[in-house]
Amino acid sequence: MSTIADVAKEAGVSVATVSRVINGKGTVTAETAERVNAAIAKFHYQPNVWGRNLRRKESRMLLVLIPNITNPYYSSIVSGIEDTARRQDYTTILCITNSDKTREQEFLNLLRSGRADGAIFLATERDSLTVTKLARTYPVVQCCEYCGDEEIPHVSIDNFEAARQVLRHLLNLGHRQIGFVGSTNRFISTLQREEGYKSALEQAGLQPDERYLAYADDDYNFLSGVRAVWELLCLKDRPTAVFCISDMIALGAIRAANELGLDVPQDLTVVGFDDVEYASMFKPMLTTVSQPCYSLGKVSATMLLRQIATGEKGGAVFLEHKLILRDSSAFYKAGDE
């Protein structure tokens, strides 16, 4: 591997001049620059990052904290982050925590020891002290979920409004007995979607019914969705529609309905959330809410990079969601069954 000194010698200039050419700072004659560039090309010279980072006290590394990579929902968020980061010469480290606090801390030590310049959290829990404390010292952005502390920059959709829009759709279809399947996790989106659900019902003059509320496991897994919806469907006055806060739960809802001999959407309308790939893969294809995942990632990264460069923290940014109408929702039919 050649060093800056080799290049300088070859070009017949000092190392300082080579450095100026590489970084585009200071003043160099066009002719000198050309000689330097020729030498760089000849040696296939690449600046040594350790020397550079040591000097500049930066790492040009970004942390992305993510509970798992199995969820396809995260995939394009990560693409959005990576593309943006790479365009500014930052490398992204994906920190797969598996929701393990110890592992999370190990990754965050990369920040504390200067091996990363900033972090994007993809699954902050409500009132998370980890994030609140970290954000006081290091550049941090939260994507999709956030701890609730409005001081800390975050990018997401308006979950409250999205839920209200789903409910308006269901009410327009004539449904009045509408179930809600949330989750036992501590994400702000979970809470806000439930609040949006209740708010829309009340606005329509309907009293939210406690019996119509069910909760899947923390990770929205399929089987817990089946179980939760099964409970709702066994009620004497079972709901004619259910709003599930994730597509996986919605698929579970369809399975539960089928197992009980109900057809979707004939006997039960199901709406999901996220519009992941498999939402439109199986029949009936899911009516669901789509999030602008790539943009969520892109905007998060842009905010973080600006914070690293200038120190100024962006506030809260909300991006547009979209209700996608497919086969799993249909008009309420009085007297069905």
Add this chain to the structure above:
Amino acid sequence: MSTIADVAKEAGVSVATVSRVINGKGTVTAETAERVNAAIAKFHYQPNVWGRNLRRKESRMLLVLIPNITNPYYSSIVSGIEDTARRQDYTTILCITNSDKTREQEFLNLLRSGRADGAIFLATERDSLTVTKLARTYPVVQCCEYCGDEEIPHVSIDNFEAARQVLRHLLNLGHRQIGFVGSTNRFISTLQREEGYKSALEQAGLQPDERYLAYADDDYNFLSGVRAVWELLCLKDRPTAVFCISDMIALGAIRAANELGLDVPQDLTVVGFDDVEYASMFKPMLTTVSQPCYSLGKVSATMLLRQIATGEKGGAVFLEHKLILRDSSAFYKAGDE
């Protein structure tokens, strides 16, 4: 951030002694060591990696090249790699290439510029020149797929034998008209599974029938699986069983069967490959081949780390697969339909 000089001063020793204590090299009195450790604790001192890497000419970073993260199959392979790497103080960079050669090269530049010490490829294509060339200069291990050059270390299951085992299962169930759904991609596993399929048929005295071969898209996507199997099922003498080289294709097979009014496994036996989470999520649950994903990752990382440390390349390692019998395969019933 405190430096090694601060610690040295506090402990009343030289920086060299502090360095010896940190790295456990050289000789230091127990008493001196204690004083140094106290100073380290007091300052919460962490060695600066840039200084260290610059000096040692290592990065303690590993590259993992992966076409996408959506495939749950990769998830535990990556866990296996990360756990192993972390245990030896290496940080893993997940390089999501989206099968884009330019992006792949950008990531590999991290190797060439010394920002990573080695790389694990999760989806090498047959005869890949990229890997062959890279492996001559840098520590490289291939996991699951490999380019075919036996010189380059690789870890995988025995795909040929796995396919033969699936076929023996189908033959034992009485099936004689057995279809094969491969893929148009250039992975060695794809080829070897097809060869295993043919070999088992021939060994059973059956002539492989060209009409029973179909191919899904490069990425094994669901819809291409539906299309491929649809073709097979429209044959006059349609197969009574199909062996699909991925679970996603197998799910497509079930969908194709259902659309044509056939029941699985009543009218058609379906076998998949990989045993991903959703293989047992939908009914009928898939009969499939499970790979020891976590171990594949762990062994790959172990081989790579050894190569980095000692320079010696491991050869080829094969791990055990397992045939998982579930609902989608059943005895052939003469005169069905």
Add this chain to the structure above:
DNA sequence: GTGAAAGCGCTAACAC
């Protein structure tokens, strides 16, 4: 057993 000092490759302040 411990310290002094060189040097890894780079950037930037300062001198010319």
Add this chain to the structure above:
DNA sequence: GTGTTAGCGCTTTCAC
């Protein structure tokens, strides 16, 4: 416009 040089934080050789 360009060169000289100090120094970022660390490891390691060589004295003692």
